[in-house]
Amino acid sequence: SLLNPRVLGTTARELMRNRYHRILARQELNSARAYDRILTNSRYSRESMLKAYGIDAGVCYLGIDAELFRPTGAERTRTVVGVGSFDRIKNIEFVIRAVALLDDLRPRLVWIGNSGEAAYQEELPVLAESLGVDYSPRLMISDAEMVEILNTACVMAYAPRLEPFGLTPLEANCCGLPVVGVAEGGVRESISHGNNGLLVDAEPAAMAGALRTFLEDPQGAAEFGRRARAWVLEHWSMPAAIDRLESFFERTARSEKT
Incomplete structure (x- = not known):
């Protein structure tokens, strides 16, 4: 009542x-x-803003710090790495379920996050143990530690729900790491299928199959990672991002004078 x-x-x-x-x-x-001009970090974000506010925004892609995120020459292990806050929207349980399907390879899953929901953080190890996944959460680690992990993993799994852009895969690429991402939201822009990673449907089996491609062929994964780094340096460099931003500033200033 x-x-x-x-x-x-x-x-x-x-x-x-x-x-x-x-x-x-x-x-x-x-x-x-x-504002006279609004910039978004992806076409997906632009479409979201148009739908929500009816405002036409520009797209100004971000750049990667290739001096921080770089190969160190460390030996890679049979490890899948994920990066993102310990929140449900990051879909960590999806990645755990995908890795569980690789029980014959038994890769380790390391997840790096700087914040998250306490209840969700408690649920994830329980799920991983029930599925036989070697799950290692890392909370609030330094940039140096993150770069070290990205240089010792074999592949990154990236499956957030409707991520506006997806910068983390590009940082992983700069460390020579291939990425498997779910084809949703802005991830379809930061990951170019076959160039710096593989895009898959939002199904654990699809994710597992793509991860297997790299885990079963470490040499092939390393070569893919080298090509991915070169591709990111060509398309996502910090100097190029600065040039794009300055170009928007100049065009906005010119339009105000006319």
């Missing part, structure tokens, strides 16, 4: 939450309309 105090309390909280989100949406729209 709605006269139940608990029900009334829950309903009031929901109404307040909905009102808060409506106010926030209006504020975001007003803020967006106040």
Whole structure:
């Protein structure tokens, strides 16, 4: 019954939450309309902004710090690495289920994150153990430690839900690491199938099959990683990103004068 105090309390909280989100949406729209030019990090983000606010934004791709993310010559192991906060939207359980399908290879799964939901972090080791996956979470590690792991893994698994862009695969590539990503959102732009990684459907079996390609052929994975790094340096360098941003500034300034 709605006269139940608990029900009334829950309903009031929901109404307040909905009102808060409506106010926030209006504020975001007003803020967006106040700018002469808005840049997004991907075509997918641009389409999302057009759908949400009716605003045409430009696309200015980001660049990678190739001096920080670089090959170190470390020996690679039969390890799958994932990077992303320990939140459900990063779809870590999907990767665990995919790795579980590689039980004959028994790769280790290392997951790096700088934050996350406490409850989700507790669930993941339980799931991994139930599926026989050697799961090693790494929370709040340094950049140097992250680069070390990216240089000792064999392949990266990347499966976030509707990621706006996906910078992490490019950082992995710069360390000479091939990437397997789910073809959703902006990941379809940061991963070019066959050039710096493989794109797969959002099915654990599809992810597992692509991971197997690299895990079963370490030499082939290493060669793919070398090509991936060269491809990223050509298309995603920091100097090129700065040039793109400066070009937008110049065009915006010129349009104001006319």
